[in-house]
Amino acid sequence: MAACDTCVVRNRAICAGLANDELAALNNIGRRRNLEPGEPLIWEGDESVLVANVIEGVLKLSSSTEDGREQIVGVVYPSDFIGRPFAGAAGHSVTALTEARVCVFARADFDRFASEHPKLEHKLLERTLGELDRTRKWMLLLSRKTAQEKVATFLLEMSDRLLETGCEGPTLGPLRKFDLPFSRQQVADVLGLTIETVSRQMTALKRDGIIGLPTRRSVEIVDRTALEDIAG
Amino acid sequence: MAACDTCVVRNRAICAGLANDELAALNNIGRRRNLEPGEPLIWEGDESVLVANVIEGVLKLSSSTEDGREQIVGVVYPSDFIGRPFAGAAGHSVTALTEARVCVFARADFDRFASEHPKLEHKLLERTLGELDRTRKWMLLLSRKTAQEKVATFLLEMSDRLLETGCEGPTLGPLRKFDLPFSRQQVADVLGLTIETVSRQMTALKRDGIIGLPTRRSVEIVDRTALEDIAG
DNA sequence: CGTGCACTTGAGGCACGTCAACGTTCGTGG
């Protein structure tokens, strides 16, 4: 009980809407876990034994070909749900990008609990449907957009998503300035590009005065309209 | 009642597990609809007013950029679910590829019914989670595989999926010979390629004796092992 | 027997990948 009481995502995660006694029961089968940047939580192909809620931080979902080409297939933020309930093997790895705190459940326990609590399943369904929408939108970007459009779209999406989840403190409207939770290599893996191409496109946007790059990880959106035009 | 009784997907679609009286209630709010090849059911960006079950046929989910580049973000088969319950606008169009029969519901009616029937929501959740897995797997293909690998993977997937759904009558093991429900242009839209590249890759596979192309729409997998090797 | 559409084939160009060198930041220990 104590843990959920003070949980910052209490009203946004799938736990929202549960009564106090239900929440206590859920808390009983879960435990907190802290992750360091780069620390894996789930490995691609492993049997699905773990599900979790993100409390704090950013994590990547990634999938690789046998010969080592990697693609980041999703990025999760606080209040997002991780893992594959009700079935077999994990289709992708889950790795922390920043320091992160998650609320972990054994899948078997979670499955049972979910089956007995339709409200929780409903929340999970809404979340999964939303994630599917976002994933499909990203497919269009991966296959049909140019490198320039990809990078511009990525920067805009980051400025929105980091805001929503309050990673960067209170600000009004989309963020103008923020720190990327990604290395250049990881940006490349999100966009289906190489590190060199990402670097070149970022430099080009900077040269044209559309963005600023004060430090390695930070981005400033100088001309949002221009960026939106490029994103297409 | 009558309609569901004889429904071929009765035990595979999300309706599976409903008691007879529940099914009758669901049947009351739905209606059958037939679609011709190329006929649209839902338009991208429209408000989400319609959801449906596929009874027969194959449909595509597609999304486009403003300047007309299209990407097929999903393909649905009999017993699959179509549409976006519980929320706003449709993220993609839905169009019949073959003659199709679907079971359509007004979204408001369906949302209400679902909220009152946890078993149905559970089925829908399992289906959505599965679809999300498949979609993420496809992202890796779109961004990191070569044209050759894409076409090989596509042909293998088709031979599996057409079998599962019984579109092609009873056969044992994956299909050796089947008719594509796609034109070359549509294959290109699934794989994020151009029509010319798809054509060249198909011809190359034929030249190497790995597949046969008896007619425009039909494919014969001659050397499945070789095809799997290429698919990567 | 034309007419039209889907598909194939070819020639050429370009966006992005590859390979390689260089610059910058950051941690570590002398």
Add this chain to the structure above:
DNA sequence: CCACGAACGTTGACGTGCCTCAAGTGCACG
């Protein structure tokens, strides 16, 4: 505090896989 090395990022030269544009070819229709 600075010296050093490793990791990360940038920049350049070059190659190539796929796209673009354009001209066939074959099949289905009246």
